[in-house]
Amino acid sequence: MPRLLLSPAVITLLIWMVVPLALTIYFSSIFYNLMQPDSTGFAGWMNYEFMITNPAFSDAIINTLVLLASTVAITVIGGLAIALLINETFPGRGIVRLLLISPFFVMPTVNALLWKHMMMNPIYGVLAQVWTFFGLTPINWLQDLPLFSVIIMISWQWLPFACLILMTSLQSMDREQLEAAEMDGANYWQKFRYMYLPHLARPISVVIMIEVIFLLSVFAEIFTTTNGGPGTQSTNLAYLIFNEALQAFDIGVASAGAVFAIILANIVAIFLIRIIGKNLEK
Amino acid sequence: MSYLELKNVDKYYGDVHAIKGVNLTINKGEFIVFVGPSGCGKSTLLRMIAGLEEINDGDLVLDGNEITHQAPSKRDLAMVFQSYALYPHMTVEENMSFALRIKGEEQSIIDQKVAKAAETLNLTPYLKRTPKELSGGQRQRVAIGRAIVRSPKVFLFDEPLSNLDAALRGQTRVEIAELHRDLNATSIYVTHDQVEAMTLADRVVVLQGGVIEQVGTPMELYEAPANKFVAQFIGQPQMNLLSASYFSGISADAVDVGVRPEHFSIVDAGQGAISGQVELIEALGNETLIHVCLEGSGEKLIVRQYEQPSIKVRDSVSINYDASHLHQFDAKGEAIR
Ligand SMILES: Nc1ncnc2c1ncn2[C@@H]1O[C@H](COP(=O)(O)OP(=O)(O)O)[C@@H](O)[C@H]1O
Ligand SMILES: [Mg+2]
Numbered sequence: 001m002p003r004l005l006l007s008p009a010v011i012t013l014l015i016w017m018v019v020p021l022a023l024t025i026y027f028s029s030i031f032y033n034l035m036q037p038d039s040t041g042f043a044g045w046m047n048y049e050f051m052i053t054n055p056a057f058s059d060a061i062i063n064t065l066v067l068l069a070s071t072v073a074i075t076v077i078g079g080l081a082i083a084l085l086i087n088e089t090f091p092g093r094g095i096v097r098l099l100l101i102s103p104f105f106v107m108p109t110v111n112a113l114l115w116k117h118m119m120m121n122p123i124y125g126v127l128a129q130v131w132t133f134f135g136l137t138p139i140n141w142l143q144d145l146p147l148f149s150v151i152i153m154i155s156w157q158w159l160p161f162a163c164l165i166l167m168t169s170l171q172s173m174d175r176e177q178l179e180a181a182e183m184d185g186a187n188y189w190q191k192f193r194y195m196y197l198p199h200l201a202r203p204i205s206v207v208i209m210i211e212v213i214f215l216l217s218v219f220a221e222i223f224t225t226t227n228g229g230p231g232t233q234s235t236n237l238a239y240l241i242f243n244e245a246l247q248a249f250d251i252g253v254a255s256a257g258a259v260f261a262i263i264l265a266n267i268v269a270i271f272l273i274r275i276i277g278k279n280l281e282k
Numbered sequence: 283m284s285y286l287e288l289k290n291v292d293k294y295y296g297d298v299h300a301i302k303g304v305n306l307t308i309n310k311g312e313f314i315v316f317v318g319p320s321g322c323g324k325s326t327l328l329r330m331i332a333g334l335e336e337i338n339d340g341d342l343v344l345d346g347n348e349i350t351h352q353a354p355s356k357r358d359l360a361m362v363f364q365s366y367a368l369y370p371h372m373t374v375e376e377n378m379s380f381a382l383r384i385k386g387e388e389q390s391i392i393d394q395k396v397a398k399a400a401e402t403l404n405l406t407p408y409l410k411r412t413p414k415e416l417s418g419g420q421r422q423r424v425a426i427g428r429a430i431v432r433s434p435k436v437f438l439f440d441e442p443l444s445n446l447d448a449a450l451r452g453q454t455r456v457e458i459a460e461l462h463r464d465l466n467a468t469s470i471y472v473t474h475d476q477v478e479a480m481t482l483a484d485r486v487v488v489l490q491g492g493v494i495e496q497v498g499t500p501m502e503l504y505e506a507p508a509n510k511f512v513a514q515f516i517g518q519p520q521m522n523l524l525s526a527s528y529f530s531g532i533s534a535d536a537v538d539v540g541v542r543p544e545h546f547s548i549v550d551a552g553q554g555a556i557s558g559q560v561e562l563i564e565a566l567g568n569e570t571l572i573h574v575c576l577e578g579s580g581e582k583l584i585v586r587q588y589e590q591p592s593i594k595v596r597d598s599v600s601i602n603y604d605a606s607h608l609h610q611f612d613a614k615g616e617a618i619r
Pocket of ligand 2: 325
């Protein structure tokens with residue numbers, strides 16, 4: 001009986017997952033190019049071979065992982081530092097907190113355009129002005145450091161999220177425990193290492209989990225700024241799939257790429273659960 | 283020989299003057315108890331000694347060194363918190379050895395000290411457990427163990443028994459007394475419970491509204507309270523306070539006279555100095571408390587007697603007092619000696 005009652009939800013979810021998955025796998029096994037409607041039929045591993053031998057593929061995987069790892073590292077470390085900093089009371093703390101959170105409410109495309117034009121433009125961007133002020137040659141961010149630029153944009157967007165979660169859980173830190181540690185002779189670093197860090201282990205795991213889910217499929221920031229270029233320097237897997245499907249119109253190859261993306265996501269998930277999953281069980 | 287000395291220390295929380303110029307001298311090995319009603323500043327004073335609250339004015343001297351503005355970590359004091367404040371992610375052993383480990387003490391010495399403290403406190407079987415796997419009483423002992431292991435100059439306790447149930451509280455009180463006898467360490471103990479104060483203390487410090495009302499041994503406080511507040515705070519049931527007109531042969535300045543319940547006795551009608559009507563009889567087995575409402579003024583008093591009473595509620599009774607145990611207070615509430 002309970003199973004029967006659960007079934008509408010379970011069945012909907014299954015359809016939701018299984019149908020697109022089955023279709024993706026099906027498309028990846030046939031010739032399906034919008035520009036060549038005459039080539040049809042079973043393709044075997046051809047689409048997969050096409051994807052793997054594409055020189056952009058390995059770049060895309062590496063870029064995806066670099067983007068993921070750097071952004072998670074920057075946001076967690078930066079978010080932790082800021083959260084600890086504004087955990088102390090000072091005048092205007094409420095406003096500072098509000099301002100810190102606000103980037104999270106900016107849409108990804110708007111965020112990317114803001115950085116592209118306002119901050120990183122080599123002629124009139126704010127960063128260029130700063131560089132000129134110090135007598136340096138302005139950096140052409142999106143041309144010379146494309147992946148790094150994208151990482152900066154995404155980190156700016158996700159830092160508030162990490163900060164918000166860590167900030168709230170710092171507030172539940174027991175004050176007497178810190179005082180006890182202080183009486184036990186702990187300095188700030190020892191309190192950080194033995195009190196704050198264990199207390200924050202779980203929220204940090206949550207932040208990493210959620211960020212990984214969203215950052216594996218970054219697209220809008222790349223699409224609006226670098227278009228994956230120059231060359232493949234800022235192409236990640238999501239962007240490569242988009243390229244295959246809607247630039248080269250090869251649905252078959254794009255679907256093969258999507259299957260790789262699923263596999264990559266699973267590998268990352270297994271690692272994650274191994275490393276930080278145990279923090280969540282407590 | 284003073285070991286810890288507070289010289290005119292003050293504490294302000296914004297406009298609130300929480301501690302008002304407290305002077306206190308504590309000797310080495312003494313067990314001092316701060317007692318007083320809730321909100322009188324006991325915890326604040328203790329935390330000022332610990333260094334957890336800033337001292338706004340005055341000096342604090344420990345073992346010849348002025349430590350008024352020294353960081354808590356440098357003072358070499360150990361505190362047992364009301365919430366125990368155990369480190370939740372560490373085992374009992376790690377909790378107890380934390381201070382030694384971060385000081386860089388040798389592992390063999392740490393092990394030895396922890397084992398000894400655990401032995402004393404009956405915690406040996408629980409060393410590998412985390413605090414959440416322990417009962418309230420065990421957690422409390424870990425908190426004490428964490429303090430013992432450090433052999434600090436002074437132990438500070440902030441209402442350590444208030445989270446325990448009544449039976450465990452009595453038992454732990456005895457254990458703390460034994461521990462103090464064995465270690466002979468200087469201790470300051472905060473409580474609002476006068477039984478704890480009277481049973482544990484070498485000297486009791488009675489606080490009210492941020493000032494010290496009286497310092498003395500438990501018996502001094504009981505037998506010679508310095509003022510009306512101390513007289514009524516120490517002793518259960520409270521000391522009776524009556525207007526001086528009921529008594530003869532007392533100082534001309536006396537406004538109120540205090541008499542402990544055991545220093546009243548019920549006598550045959552017409553024989554006593556005071557007469558009234560019995561309102562309530564509380565028979566507690568070992569003793570009986572007789573509540574009497576006085577004729578005329580309507581003032582109330584309690585008589586304690588150890589024999590079974592022969593009187594009943596609403597009987598008219600005559601009461602006599604023990605003239606050698608009167609506490610006379612002047613208009614300001616100070617005792618007249
Ligand atoms: N952090 C604080 N901020 C403002 N007032 C405080 C603070 N801590 C204590 N007080 C005030 O100081 C007085 C003494 O408090 P406390 O020492 O905690 O009392 P006790 O421990 O004797 O119950 C109280 O009136 C309390 O309201
Ligand atoms: Mg208190």
